[in-house]
Amino acid sequence: MDLTSGYPFWPAKNGFLKTYEPLDRSLACEVLVLGGGITGACIARSLVEDGRDVVVLDRRNFGWGSTCGSTALLMYEIDTHLRDLIRETGQGLAVAAYRSGLEAIEKVEGLCRTLGAGEFRRRDTVYFASTAADGEILRDEFETRREFGLPVEWISSEDFSRQFDFPAPGAIRSRVAAEIDAFQLTHALLADGERRGARLFARTEATECHEREDGLLVKTDRGPEICCGHVVVACGFESLKYLRRSVPVRLTSSFALASEPIRDFAGWPDRCLLWESARPYCYARTTSDGRGLLGGEDVPFQNALARDALLPAKVERLERRWRALFPRIPLELAFPWTGTFAETGDGLPYIGFPSEQPRAFFALCYGGNGITYSVLAAEMLRAALRSERHPYADVYSFERKKA
Ligand SMILES: Cc1cc2nc3c(=O)[nH]c(=O)nc-3n(C[C@H](O)[C@H](O)[C@H](O)COP(=O)(O)OP(=O)(O)OC[C@H]3O[C@@H](n4cnc5c(N)ncnc54)[C@H](O)[C@@H]3O)c2cc1C
Structure with missing residues (x-):
């Protein structure tokens, strides 16, 4: 299934940037990231920066999911009004969600400046x-x-x-x-991640994921398999098939x-x-x-x-x-x-480890503001793997409470 059609502006403007090879051998790694859009790219780079051994797979070329179709407005304000979100989720969670968007915009700015890419403009x-x-x-x-x-x-x-x-x-x-070029930023994050040791494979689909005593075994459509300690599901709207519970x-x-x-x-x-x-x-x-x-x-x-x-x-x-x-x-x-x-349903993404899948971190950065959530997801996973509590973990968790 194609995620975009017509011809999105960003790949036309940037060209392919870089085409990565498919997976041709079985591997082991600490963290396997499924999906190399803006979310997977933020997560992969953040984890290698933190010293983790990371592999990234994408069933297409990197950045060719929703990311290349995104108009990439960066806003802290979400589709659900704050006053409605307060009614739905309570004041603490709703206000934290809005404030997290402000912080996320600053973080994207920092990434763009560090990498010299992404055309961030306030x-x-x-x-x-x-x-x-x-x-x-x-x-x-x-x-x-x-x-x-x-x-x-x-x-x-x-x-x-x-x-x-x-x-x-x-x-x-x-x-x-702010406004950015999310396709360009995705490629800059991946290239920097690769320089720091991440292994990236395109046009390779994860087809099955099995739990083993010492971790997970992920099978791919090309044959090779990957053993990993944790898997990150950053497959955009194609992520839900990996989730064992139903979310709205x-x-x-x-x-x-x-x-x-x-x-x-x-x-x-x-x-x-x-x-x-x-x-x-x-x-x-x-x-x-x-x-x-x-x-x-x-x-x-x-x-x-x-x-x-x-x-x-x-x-x-x-x-x-x-x-x-x-x-x-x-x-x-x-x-x-x-x-x-x-x-x-409430306009907020789902980010975290569902209680019944303790080795699978889901970064379902959904909504019209998805890109701001991609950077937050990267920080949240980094904290979780260090056994630290992230201030927004409860706001976006699968277990979040209704008011
Ligand atoms: C027209 C449009 C306008 C938008 N405007 C905005 C906006 O203004 N601001 C904003 O913040 N957001 C906007 N969004 C939303 C934003 O683009 C998304 O939130 C963001 O791109 C999602 O990134 P992602 O990396 O999570 O998903 P994706 O970019 O979809 O990446 C997921 C990747 O996973 C790969 N994949 C899927 N299944 C597998 C598998 N089994 N194995 C391996 N790989 C797999 C896919 O090939 C894909 O490359 C817009 C979206 C669209 C379509």
Whole structure:
């Protein structure tokens, strides 16, 4: 099953970067990471940095899962409003989840600076109300976030009209957000991990995982097997087949387009990240080479063929939306594409060792903010293998409590 279709912008911009060989012999290692998207890459590099013996397998080429289809807006604010999350999970967990997003953005910035890759750029986020009723809900959400010290400002309807070329009843501006090239960062993390000793194999699928007295035995579609102490499941939305319990997850396909480079961003103040209160929502950002990206039109995922058949109609709708949002910026379409990702019931990812699978760390970095969770997952596993408690372990654990 392909995870993306059309041609995503990032591999077109970067090229393949590096193609790794498949696995051709049986191996043993301390930690086997399944999946070499942004999550597996963050985890693998973090573990080798900590002195672990790591092997990474991907059934495709590295970075060619959801990661290459991602529009890669980095936001601490998740799809579930803080006030709703507090009701659902309790104040402590909800506020910690929002704060963890702020920390994650700083960590991604640190990684990008260290590796000299990923095109990290700080931007403001503007989250606008799509309807008058949503204007009141967002005002309430703004008050809640402000109460807990999150970096928000309110934009009134009048101020909004002065800054943008379309009306909105109000909006929340957040001062901590960023945009990156997640495909490039994934490859930089993997290359650095390899330099530090990680062994990377592409186009090799893990097909079975068996528990043994001294660890796990993982079989692959190419024949060779891997003995390991722990396995990390970072297979994106294809991870669930390894999980022995059921979690509330739905698969969603999203549609996106990249424009040709834009000369004048009139009506797009400070090239902010833009999203809205409607569900499904549209989301927009710009790129380092001066393009605009617009995504949205999400639908439940059925199969790759059905999703791909929707692409032309969805792109037309996105083009119409572009003209409504940015009437002074003519759209020259360069790349339309679609990709699939997963979302959970409460909007939070599942990261950790399920109690019934003590040797399998799951990094189900699901949701519209999946990339921020990838860096948190890497830290959480590193701490767990050192037998340390991570401050966000309970927030994202499989055992997390409801309010
Ligand atoms: C259109 C779109 C827009 C998005 N926009 C944003 C955004 O703006 N901000 C944000 O934070 N997130 C966004 N996301 C979500 C984000 O892209 C994902 O959260 C993130 O890429 C997930 O990374 P991952 O490494 O966990 O999964 P993936 O990138 O899917 O990587 C999983 C890898 O596992 C491999 N694999 C699967 N099964 C096996 C197996 N059995 N053996 C070996 N390998 C296996 C796959 O080949 C794949 O390469 C978006 C997603 C899409 C599709």
